[in-house]
Amino acid sequence: MTVLLTILAVAVSVLFVLPAVWMLFGSLAPGNSVISNVSPLSWHTLIPRKWTLSNYRELFGALGFLRPMFNSLFVTFASVAIGLALSAPAAYALAVVRFRGREVIFSLLVIGFMIPFEAIAIPLAHVFTDWNLDNTYVALILPGIGNGLAIFNMRQSFLGVPASLREAAVIDGASDFRILSRIYIPLNGTTMINSGLLIFMGQWTAYLWPLLIVSSDSKQIAAVALARTYTSSLFDFGQLFAAALVISIVPAVVLFVLQRHFSISIATSGER
């Protein structure tokens, strides 16, 4: 039984991984050989006859992919930092501070932020253009900072911290800001990392918004630059694969580095 299940699992894995492996090998094969080697079908359809790094050289050289990659990295990390700085105090206030109308604010924030941003991206683009914010990093960063799931997760996690800890700190004269940064955030490291990852993935995969708000090449992010290359008629398969691989590798590396801390709590929190 164990052997049969293993065989089945291997088969499923191959189905999922094969397209990615094909992309990897395609990026290491010269020019359009990834398609010209398709027929007749042979091992060389997958494995290059000739290995080369020229696609990557072209990508970061003539195609100027370095700039959009830098833009993507900058926008994403800035969004994570600002997003966490905005979400953590909000979650703290919603979890431990008692005030009238707390439930209403909580609902407003979470429902508001959980409405997919894409739904209102087009009218927001008009607003931002009126304010002359188009083609700015500010415009690229702002929509990434609010994440309902991040606030929700942090609040759930903060609720688990014993109230006596905060009471003791208050008696010692600590401010709420200090209590948040010295007690609540360190005690909920995993949740903070998960929330950061949510913002990270949201911004790294953003496509519609940068398409709408950025027209200058110097501010464009990597995903849109890649899509532009794909839809232009003069593309080179090897370079496309190299670009697709480069934008995929960043989140993969981040996720695997943080894997130890990475746990999805949302679907299961409250079960225990």
Add this chain to the structure above:
Amino acid sequence: MEKVPVKTNRAGEAAPGASPSKRTRGSRMARSQLRTAVIFLAPAVLAIALLRLLPFGEAVWDTLFKSEGFGVLAEEKFAGLENYVTLFTDVSFLQTLGRTVVFNLIINPLQIALAMAVSVLMTRKMFGRGLWRTAVFLPSTIPLVGSSVAWGIALRPDGPVNALLGLFGIGSQPFFTSSHQALASIILVASWIGIGHWMIFLIGGLNSVNQELYEAASIDGANGWRTFWSLTVPLMRRPLLFVLVADTVANFVLFVPMQMLTNGGPENSTTVLMFDVYQRTYTFSEPHIGAAATVVLTVIMIIIVSIQFRLLGERDK
């Protein structure tokens, strides 16, 4: 402030029966709590107002007007609900709505059923389980643009998928260029990265199911299929419902493959609501009708998210 613990209830107000001086102190604490709440919540509330409420309001406002005339001579005129009437009497919009619903009725159950099947498989005892799990999860780190590029090339007439089909004697398929196959091909693009993503949530749920229940079921002689339907599925109700709603929200605004691969075609077969809003606003330059479609989309999303919020809210208790 004196370092004397004050007996307060959780609302930070003085406990009933406290002396008058303590009550004053309680209200002072309540005031300071309110100040903290305002300062801590202001940036998030401001963000929601600026990034969600304002554009939604802007969209609603836009739907009440129409442009008359052309180019620079165009005049904005109050139109009442005319744009909505135009939209809902437009056969192609009604078709788009229907297509969006059908698309979601197919892609969401499909992705969740496959994610569930893979999750159950990947939580069984086997050799090298972590490795196979990682393999299925790996594509979910690829942005949709990457998946679109890969499948856009893989499904070309001269691409490897058609070469493989040829091996089984199946003729070359048009995929993205056929009005019958384009939407199904987009489901493939989205599901390659989607299944691994939802799998992670479901594996989390499966791992928190009490294993003793399975032992009890096997002692009672329940077979695998029966155990799955009468034990696993009911116990997984919450994670499954969460994944269903979150997946529906994500697929309702699916945009990248339509914009990159099919441009809503062929014969509008991949024009779903989100792409329709984009197309009406930018390609057809009908911003007021586009705004009305935005309002329709946003209202549907608010309904779905409210359901999700209720679901998540249950966990508070």
